[in-house]
Amino acid sequence: MKSKTNSKDLTDxxxxxxxxxxxxxxxxxxFMQTATNVVDIVWIGKLGSDxxxxxxxxxxxxQLVWAFASIFxxxxxxxxxxxxxxxxNKKAKEYSRDSVKALMLIIILMGIILQVYFDEIIGFFNFKKQVVIDSAYVYLSWMSIFLIFSLGTLLLTQISNSRGDAKKPFLYFSIGVVINLVLDPIFIFTFGxxxxxxxWATGIAQFIAFALFLRKSFRTFFGGLxxxxxxxxxxxxxxxxxLPTSLERIIFTVVGIAITKIISDWGSDAIAAQKIGNQLEAITFMCISGLSSAMLSFxxxxxxxxxxxxIKKGYFYAMIISLLLGVVTGLLFYHFDEELMGVFVSERNTILIGADYLEVLGVAQVSMCVEMVTTGIINGLGRTKYPAVINTSMTVIxxxxxxxxxxxxxxxxxGVWYAIGISVFLRALFLTVAYxxxxxxxxxxEVTVS
Structure with a gap:
């Protein structure tokens, strides 16, 4: 039997x-990673929709930085x-070391760009309220500094998952969430x-999770100094x-910027509604992203x-799991739309706009789950250009x-919400054909498997 040093065998x-x-x-x-973002939005929501x-x-x-970083x-x-x-195993460590070095260069370069060109970046949306601009500036300025910890943890997670060990990432993300839960209300309200x-609460939590993860896994993943x-x-x-997947995500983010620009015509309430809806959908997204990542490694x-x-048998089981998850979360979004929005904000107009968005997202959940799992499997085959082309073209529309x-x-x-739902369905359809x-x-x- 072949030995897989410091790795879990997924082939038997x-x-x-x-x-x-x-x-x-x-x-x-x-889920823990998403919980950090959701917790932030819940507390920030108490400061208002702006x-x-x-x-x-x-x-x-x-997310645009993450899109560039996704190359590695x-x-x-x-x-x-x-x-x-x-x-x-030696070859695996070489891939891991090169990924870290390239990722650090991307983070430094993009962080500088975000800091230097903030006015031009946020000015694109032509916000009428100064409080919206100030909030964007403060958050973007600090979070661009903390990117090295959040993206570094994601890289360590990807490498760990590829080696068949998903327990370490879960442990360190959990530690980060607990720290964020404690620090958020203290920093936002107690300290004012x-x-x-x-x-700052998110950045400190991400730093601690990254440091613990790196200390435990450095030699296993990367070898000696x-x-x-x-x-x-x-x-x-x-x-x-x-590169194909990264280009896909870059275009996806640019499309997201364009969509936000269109939504801005309806004011900050509509933008807030979309962002809250995205955070709620992120719960499903991250769960199915976990299954997609597992299927990539498998x-x-x-x-x-x-x-x-x-691989074929794995696809069958993954589809059953993803369909079940899509149906359950879809029903929750569709039938408890206003209640879910009300957790984040109290402004009635934001809640009503967001409820309409959640209903569309609810219908689209099954398609999103199918799309993401299929993408993970095709990427695991090394044919990353197929999901990239399909997802990009169906997102651009x-x-x-x-x-x-x-x-x-x-x-x-x-109309914006319906356009998003239609594009998700088309991605799922064409990716299934590609698989x-x-x-x-x-x-x-024709090897028989147990």
Missing amino acids: GPVLKRILALSVPIIGAM AVAGVGTSTIFL LVSSGVLVSQAIGENK WGVAGAA TQWGFRFIRINELIKVG TGQNYGAKKFDR RVPLAFFLANNMGMGVD FYLTNKLLKS
């Missing part, structure tokens, strides 16, 4: 058991898992720091695999080991469709 044993053993801790970790609008707008640009967040997951499947307090240097060994492979290891039937439905069809801001095309093309083994 019952398929469903292996998927659940890996995905449940990942989902827990993703503060939520400012913070929500600034997070779009933090995604490719490290794909290539490390495949190297582990091939039983090449407002939006800056939310940023003598193996480090300024030379990039595997960078071309990492970029080749990760598929990558089994593809590296040439156990193709396990949101802008003209939203403008058309909102303005030409007279649907107002509801069956690729499995017929690549996976032809």
Whole structure:
């Protein structure tokens, strides 16, 4: 039997058991990560819808940094898992080291850009209220400094998941959430720091989680200090695999900026409603993202080991889980829309606008779950360009469709919500077609699995 040093073997044993053993801790970790953001918005919501609008707008640009960084967040997951499947631990560490070095360069460069060009960035939205601009500035300024900890933790999580160990990320994300829960009300209200307090609470929590994670896993993931240097060994492979997904996410974020610009015509209440709706959907998003990440690692290891039937069986089980999750969360969003919005804000207009958004999101939850899990499996095969092309093209149509439905069809801001729902459905449809095309093309083994 081959040995996988410091890694969990996903190429043997019952398929469903292996998927659940890996995905449940990942989902827990993703849920904890989302909980940090939700907690922030709950407390910031007590400062008013204008503060939520400012913070929500600034997070779009933090997501843009994450989109650039995903070149190495995604490719490290794909290539490390495949190297582990091939039983090449040294190669896996080389991918991990190069990912860290490249990620740090991206974070530094993008952080400087966000700090220097803030006025031009936020000025694009032409906000009428100074409180919205001030909230955006304070939150973006501090959070761009803390990016090294949040994205660093995500990279460590991806590498750990690819090695089949999802328990460590769950532990460290949980520690971060508890710290954030304690610090948020103290910094925001007791110290009177407002939006800056939310940023500091999150930043400190992320720093502690990152430091603990790195201390525990450094040698396992990256090797000894003598193996480090300024030379990039595997960078071309990492970029080749990760670039399509990164471009997809960059375009997705740019589309999000354009959508926010359209929504801004209906004022800060509409922007706040969208940001709260996005935070609520993030609960589903992060849970299914955990399953998607697990399927990337599971598929990558089994593809590296040439156990193709396990990949097909894994797809079947993953679809059942994702459909169940999509139905449950969809029903919650659709039937408890106003109640959920009321947790975050008290302004009636924001609640009503957000309730309409949640109803559309509720209908779209099943499609989103199918789309994300299928993306993880296809990425695990190393064919990242397929999800990238499909997700990008079906996301770009949101802008003209939203403008058309909102303005030409007279649907107002509801037209924007419908455009988002339609694009999610189309992504799920075309990705499913791509999965069956690729499995017929690549996976032809008839090996029997347990």
